[in-house]
Amino acid sequence: MVDGLNTETATTEELREQRAEILDAVTAHAGEIARELALLEGGDYGRRTFRTDRGEWTIKYEAGRLEFLLFESKSGAETYVVSTKQPPEPKALLDAMKSYDAFVEAYNEFVDSREGILDAVDTGFPEVTSTATIVDERDQIVAAIREVATDIAQQCYRYEGTDYGMFATTVDGTRWELKWEEGQVSYLRVGGEGGVYLLSQYSPPSAPDVRALAGDVGRFVAAFNDSVDELEVDLQEVSFSPDS
Incomplete structure (x- = not known):
């Protein structure tokens, strides 16, 4: 062994x-x-x-x-x-x-x-200023923009002959897009994709964005009116004879 x-x-x-x-x-x-x-x-x-x-x-x-x-x-x-x-x-x-x-x-x-490290922190913070007045003014301006944009959407709905579509134009080199559906505004966007939504189905725009862009809404409407005028002129040039 x-x-x-x-x-x-x-x-x-x-x-x-x-x-x-x-x-x-x-x-x-x-x-x-x-x-x-x-x-x-x-x-x-x-x-x-x-x-x-x-x-x-x-x-x-x-x-x-x-x-x-x-x-x-x-x-x-x-x-x-x-x-x-x-x-x-x-x-x-x-x-x-x-x-x-x-x-x-x-x-x-x-x-x-770390004991006592926060003793000197003062929690007597200044009073917070209310934004209520700014928000009310912003909402009034946005409501006015929505009203005129809805007029444009309804006009587009009538003459386009489709349930939804978009009117786009350029104002001072910046693209404006109004998307509509059955005569109602889906959104009004400034600056193309990634731009600012002056109107949307979600949150309202910020007050600074409204301040920066509201002044150009009139020119956007004027551009729409010009496009309608041009369309009217074009249609007047169309001749149609039932015998032809």
Whole structure:
């Protein structure tokens, strides 16, 4: 018989159980630190490094939950005490845990350094000026624009002979588009695709946009009238004889 085959093989079960107990405790404890950091720093995810005499501890959290806890000794060795991968080797875990209390103390000092940092913030803010008057004026102007645009839409609906369409023209080099459907305005857009919607089925235009563009609405209407006049002239030139 080969020598050594009768030697009892050592098991690692007890050591693995001890490691699991330590890691469960560290995960729960460091998880509290992760939640507190997430609340303090106001983000769903982040990371922070704390220096100790024996090395650096980096804690990473996501959605307020501990993602990993890394210890980097001054010798350059890295130990992921807590991670989503395999647990650390027992000797590396032992070396890291010798500095764990110092890590917690460094975290506590970090929090203490923030105490009172907001005491000097003055929350006596100036009174907010109401925009009600501006909004009312904007809405009145937009209502007037919609009224004249609806007149154009109805005229287009009559002479185009289709349920929907668009009248487009250029005012001072800028494209204006009025899209209509069954005599109602779908939108009035200035500047083509990506431009400003003076009228739409959704939100109203901003007051600055109205101020910048309302003065050109008259020229847009004049351009429409010119197009109608031209069409009328063209139709007058059409001759038709039932006998021809």
